[in-house]
Amino acid sequence: MKRLNKTLYSVSLLAMALALSACSHDDDDNEISEVAPPQPVTYTYQIKVTNLTSGQPASPIAVALHNADMPLWTIGESASDGLALLAESGDNSEFLANTALLATASAEQPTLPGESMEVSVSIEDNAASTLTVAAMLGNTNDAFTGFTAMDLSQLEVGETSTRVSVAYDAGTEENTESAMSVPGPAGGGEGPSEGREAHDFVSMHPGIVSAEGGLSSSVLTSDHRFDNPVLRISVMRME
Amino acid sequence: MLRFNSKGFRKTVLATALFASAGLAHSADLEVTVQNLTQGIYFTPILISAHSNDASLFELGETASVELQAMAEGGDISGLATATEALSANNIANPAEGLLGPAMSTTASVTTDEGNDVLSIVAMMLPTNDGFIGLDNWAIPEAPGTYTIYLNAYDAGTEANDEIRGSGAPGEAGLPVPPPLEDVVGNNGVGVTATVANDSVHIHPGNIGDDDATGGVSDVDNTVQRWLNPVAKVTVVVSE
Numbered sequence: 001m002k003r004l005n006k007t008l009y010s011v012s013l014l015a016m017a018l019a020l021s022a023c024s025h026d027d028d029d030n031e032i033s034e035v036a037p038p039q040p041v042t043y044t045y046q047i048k049v050t051n052l053t054s055g056q057p058a059s060p061i062a063v064a065l066h067n068a069d070m071p072l073w074t075i076g077e078s079a080s081d082g083l084a085l086l087a088e089s090g091d092n093s094e095f096l097a098n099t100a101l102l103a104t105a106s107a108e109q110p111t112l113p114g115e116s117m118e119v120s121v122s123i124e125d126n127a128a129s130t131l132t133v134a135a136m137l138g139n140t141n142d143a144f145t146g147f148t149a150m151d152l153s154q155l156e157v158g159e160t161s162t163r164v165s166v167a168y169d170a171g172t173e174e175n176t177e178s179a180m181s182v183p184g185p186a187g188g189g190e191g192p193s194e195g196r197e198a199h200d201f202v203s204m205h206p207g208i209v210s211a212e213g214g215l216s217s218s219v220l221t222s223d224h225r226f227d228n229p230v231l232r233i234s235v236m237r238m239e
Numbered sequence: 240m241l242r243f244n245s246k247g248f249r250k251t252v253l254a255t256a257l258f259a260s261a262g263l264a265h266s267a268d269l270e271v272t273v274q275n276l277t278q279g280i281y282f283t284p285i286l287i288s289a290h291s292n293d294a295s296l297f298e299l300g301e302t303a304s305v306e307l308q309a310m311a312e313g314g315d316i317s318g319l320a321t322a323t324e325a326l327s328a329n330n331i332a333n334p335a336e337g338l339l340g341p342a343m344s345t346t347a348s349v350t351t352d353e354g355n356d357v358l359s360i361v362a363m364m365l366p367t368n369d370g371f372i373g374l375d376n377w378a379i380p381e382a383p384g385t386y387t388i389y390l391n392a393y394d395a396g397t398e399a400n401d402e403i404r405g406s407g408a409p410g411e412a413g414l415p416v417p418p419p420l421e422d423v424v425g426n427n428g429v430g431v432t433a434t435v436a437n438d439s440v441h442i443h444p445g446n447i448g449d450d451d452a453t454g455g456v457s458d459v460d461n462t463v464q465r466w467l468n469p470v471a472k473v474t475v476v477v478s479e
Contacts, residue, residue: 075276075472076342167467169278175462203278203342206465207445214449214461228467 044122044238045152047133049231051111052164055223057184058145058231059090059136061107063121065129070100071149072132073202079170083134083202087144087170089183089191090136102129110138111231120238127153133165133233138184139224141177142170142198143205145231152235160236164229167205174198177209177218187219265381267351270476271331273360274344276389277470279463281420282339282372283314285362289351290328295376296359297440303395305409307361307440311371311395313407313415314363329355338365338419351379360390360473364466366414366424366459368402369395370443372471385476389469394443401430402446402457414458425451425458442468 045065051058064072072095073083082095096104103123111117123129134146145165155161173181173193183191208225209215271287288296296319297307306318320332334347339362360374373393380386394400398412404424405413412433416424431447448461459465 075274076344166469171278177462199278199341201342204276204467204470206278206463207467209448209450209461209465214447214455216450226467228469 040124041127042122042124042239043127043129043152044120045131045155046118046120046236046238047131048116048118048234048236049111049133049135050116051113051230052232053113053137053226053230055113055139055186056143056226056230057113057138058111059086059138060092060110061117061119062086062092062096062132062134062146063105063119064096064098064101064132065103065121065123065126066101066132066149068128068130068149068151072098072134073148073168075168075202075204077202078196078200079172079202083144084142084170084172084196085192086134087136087142088173088193090138091192092134095134102126111135131235135231137167137226137230139182139186139220140184140205140208141175141181142173143167144170147233150235152237155235155237157237157239160234162232162234165231165233166228167207167226167230169203169205171198171201171203172196175206175209177215177220179219182219186221186224265356266353267379267381268348268478269351269358269379270346270348270478271334271358271360272344272346272474273334273339273362274472274474275339275341275470276472277341277466279341279423279460280367280466280470281341281365282335282471283363283365284316284333284337285331285335285339285345285360286310286316286319287331287334287347287349288319288323288328288359289330289349289355289379290323290326290357290359291354292357292376292378294323294326294328296323296361297373297375297393297395299375299393299441300439302438303397303440308369308395308397308409310361311363311369312398312409312411314365315407316361319361327352327355338417358475364392364443364470365420366402366416366464367443367446368400368414369398371395374473379475380477383477385474388473388475390471390473391468392443392445392466392470394437394441396435396438396440399433399435400444400446401432402448402459403428403430404458423460423464425449425453425455425460427454428456428458429454431456
């Protein structure tokens, strides 16, 4: 731990030295002596997701920057209305309309199995914000994936942090897997349902049963089954 | 007093050895939280044990001990607790005081003695025949901090996964159904299988279940009482 800190420290010293030399070089080329007003520092992150599943389209990726003390979901607690809508239908508009979020972005298209999608989000003068990425697994009742309140404070410009995400169950809709309740192409149903007809807490998802697997109400097949992890998510700090 | 002295000695040795500290015995104050991440699986009494790396509660690919079998088939941790205490382990037994329900957490603290520098955790999963959550000899870090570990579901390999009501006694078929699960476990299933495909400890293949609470092959509900790994989150706060 101590060694790691030392390494980080020397890296920042090096960065400072580079920055200083760059500054003095600028001064040589430039005889203006006025002190420029401080420029806002923009932090831009590019989020790239890759869908690792066999047959689960991920709904348009929702991206949000927010304070660390407000994870957008917690296992064992009730899903917000915005998350319930996202997890049941793939519609992330209410999830991203949360006024406590500092910056948001969304992909325009779903990310299909085997495909990748990139979304960027920017914020000014806030190195301490954390990142949430979320998407529904479309051929399910209320499965979603992503991560919430990821710490970005150690991410330097040009650095990438990659992790994989698991499938969660919003707990707001029973996992009937019926055509009416699955909004993805396998079902073509409505998606969102009124109220909270399941146990109403977020948990890990138990997986797809499918019709062949013995769930008579299911419109899903073995193609729609998944195991963890379900998405690979890379976050690169662009500036 | 003896412990304090020997701890002081240990610190001197550490300072001399700089960072070559891996594996050295030390004592620590631990706060351990176990959270059930599943939607519909219950954990029976949990055993959290800080012990010497010479011992282990279970080994993947090896036959379960009779103590592990009793825990995995019936949720009885007394055998493992006694066996580890005989090796001077520092145990937390049954921190949730009974079943730990879906998405619930339990937290307990323990001070480890020198030499007890790995942490193991086990608890049976219900409804399963011999499924359990397991942490096997996780090296307790010396640096104070908060550490997170995700646990997989294991199969003790000691009982056929028939998924129907039966007994929690070692060697007897079927799943035990304690009162809190009476209403969520089905009846009259004919049994998924009568054989054990792998008789060593292995990653659990998962419940099959069915959608018929009064018949079918299984007494397990196939939409709720299943899981994908990981099934538990362990948070260890090392202070000291």
